[in-house]
Amino acid sequence: MNTRLIKVEICYEHDVVLSRQRARQVAALIGFNAQDQVRIATAVSEIARNTYRYGGRGKMELFIQRSPKPLLTMVFTDQGPGIADLETILAGKYKSKTGMGVGLVGATRLMDNYRIDTNANGTTVTLEQTLPNGRNELNQEFFKYLTDQLSQQTSQEPFVEIQQQNQELLCAFSELEKRQNELARLNLEILEAKQQLRQQNEELESRVTERTADLKDSLRQMERFCYSIAHDLKAPLRAINGLTRILREDYESAFDAAGKDCTHRIVKAATRMDILIRDLLDFGQLTHVDVLLSSVNLNEGISKAMDYLNSEIVLTKATIEVPTQFPVVLANPVLLHQVLCNIIENALKFVEKGVAPCVKISVLEGNSITENGTVTRTARIQFQDNGIGVAAAYNQRIFKVFERLHGDNSAYEGTGIGLALVQKAMDRMNGFVGVESTLNQGSLFWIELPNG
Structure with a gap:
């Protein structure tokens, strides 16, 4: 259900200013904050100007929608020739010699929702802004309060409105400057953090490289040590194997079955150990030879x-x-x-x-x-x-x-x-x-x- 608050006929240039004034007054009475008031007033001003300039004449109506979602609805209607390149304009790809399309796109971006119906018989632009949190008492007392307040508020001279717009621009520029300074501070902190991170990475890479070199050196020393041990074991192992074979060849007749089995086991174990050491030497050699x-x-x-x-x-x-x-x-x-x-x-x-x-x-x-x-x-x-x-x-x-x-x-x-x-x-x-x-x-x- 919609309740109309005000209606402004847009027939002359100063009606554009009046539309902006009344929209800001309504926004303030409803409880929108200062920033949202400027957004609503700016959007209304742009669409009202288009209504007057391209539609010849028209009207603005402000409604409050109660359900399904509480909204401030602004409807602009004209009997102009319509907008021929609407899709191109809304995509931001069209700009006429007079600048047509910039205000329309900007206004739609300021609002939560918009709807545009256009044909050769005229154009209707609907802008919607969600009511501020806490504004739920959309009852008769509230609407009577709005009506009384709007009837008491008179329109200001265009010069005063221009001063108001300038004041809004100064506030916007001040806020923009604050945000730019904050952004510059954050960028500086990010640059400092990146520099610290780069230094830490370089230190870490240096430590990793140094530690890797140390580990490789230790590994090479260990491999050479193992290679040396394996090489030195071959001589006594050959001696064990050779002496055991001599025992078997020269004194086997003096051994009983258990003795013969022992010498056989010694030769077999020594032979296997010799093969193992040979393989270890081959493996160790692979790690350090060119x-x-x-x-x-x-x-x-x-x-x-x-x-x-x-x-x-x-x-x-x-x-x-x-x-x-x-x-x-x-x-x-x-x-x-x-x-x-x-x-x-x-x-x-x-x-x-x-x-x-x-x-x-x-x-x-x-x-x-x-x-x-x-x-x-x-x-x-x-x-x-x-x-x-x-x-x-x-x-x-x-x-x-x-x-x-x-x-x-x-x-x-x-x-x-x-x-x-x-x-x-x-x-x-x-x-x-x-x-x-x-x-x-x-x-x-x-x-x-x-x-x-």
């Missing part, structure tokens, strides 16, 4: 690995399928030989008892994105076997040092260093290694290197 990369023909690399493992291939009656052509890759020949031998040797070793190993080697060429975002051509060499496979939960774990999934007493001998050595070697050659495997269904190991 690795030079060059173009390596994979045909030659695979062929050398097959020759090195020939006795095991013959012994296990293995079948190995090899492509006729391999690409050239960027690698270190020695490390690549270790990688190929370890992967193929595992495929020969980890098969069910009585099953002849079958290894199918294949190559996939593709692209890889480096850390700096460049794209490089790569070659992925795949080794598909018919072995015992690896449970999915252990597909990454098997590349760690001393990770053996079958235990020391299983039928599958090993030190648990082979695949860790493969991982380290691939890292040093800027390559990758991985596995796709299911328990009891074989494994597909692969290595990936840049094309040479």
